[in-house]
Amino acid sequence: MSEELRLREGGGLKPALEEYLGDWSVRTGIAVETWALPDAPLPCAVVRGVCAVVTEALTNVERHSGARHVxxxxxxxxxxxxxxxxxxxxxxxxxxxxxxLAAMKASFVEIGGTLSINSVLGSGTTLSGVVPKRALRGA
Ligand SMILES: Nc1ncnc2c1ncn2[C@@H]1O[C@H](COP(=O)(O)OP(=O)(O)OP(=O)(O)O)[C@@H](O)[C@H]1O
Ligand SMILES: [Mg+2]
Structure with missing residues (x-):
């Protein structure tokens, strides 16, 4: 099966991303350090939005960054x-x-949050997204 994200019903963000990140790392040879993934139930739209941004971000890491770790x-x-x-x-x-870059920002806006993208030539790129608590209700 491909590395395509499988958002099984009730599967949640953590298992979906764990599987995706593992497959992506094997395919690209780029090491993924996963510091944390949430167990908390989240609204479907939030799970989809965060997954969409992570996949787009990692596509950029693979295509543009030259990094060996993410x-x-x-x-x-x-x-x-x-x-x-x-x-x-x-x-x-x-x-x-x-x-x-525009699509990632739009995905966070769509789920009631914001995404900032910081990049320094020669040093790397960091995406920081926040979705406030009030936008997480309804899980
Ligand atoms: N993680 C990254 N490391 C280095 N450069 C990056 C990174 N992410 C984005 N870039 C730079 O920003 C540009 C814009 O990224 P963006 O994702 O918007 O477009 P793209 O990847 O070129 O094309 P696509 O529309 O298919 O995503 C890239 O072309 C690349 O030069
Ligand atoms: Mg891109």
Whole structure:
């Protein structure tokens, strides 16, 4: 079976991402450090949105970054959901735009959150997404 994300009914974010990240790492040869994935039940739309952003982010890591490692953390706490995807690759300059970068930001807006993308040439790229607690109701 391909590395395509399988969002089985009731499967949740953690098992879906664990499987995806494992398959992706084997295929690309890029090591994934998973710091945290949440057990908490989340609204379907949030699971889909976060998965869409992680897959797009990792596609960029594979295609553009040259990094050998990528670190991922998704946590759910008192303030809401936080997602970080960070690579230590080539980075890109301020003002860079693209369909993928815009789509990732739009995905977070769609689920009631925000995504910031920070990149430093020669140092790497970090995506930081937040979905406030009030947008996580209805799980
Ligand atoms: N993790 C990354 N490391 C280095 N450069 C990156 C990274 N992510 C994005 N970039 C740079 O930002 C540009 C825009 O990214 P974006 O995802 O919007 O477009 P793309 O990947 O080129 O094409 P697509 O529309 O298929 O996603 C890329 O072309 C690349 O130069
Ligand atoms: Mg892209």
């Amino acid at each position: 670190a991922i953390a998704v946590t759910v706490g008192d303030t809401g959901l936080r997602m970080t995807v960070s690579d230590e690759g080539v980075g890109f300059s301020e003002g860079t735009t693209g369909r993928g």
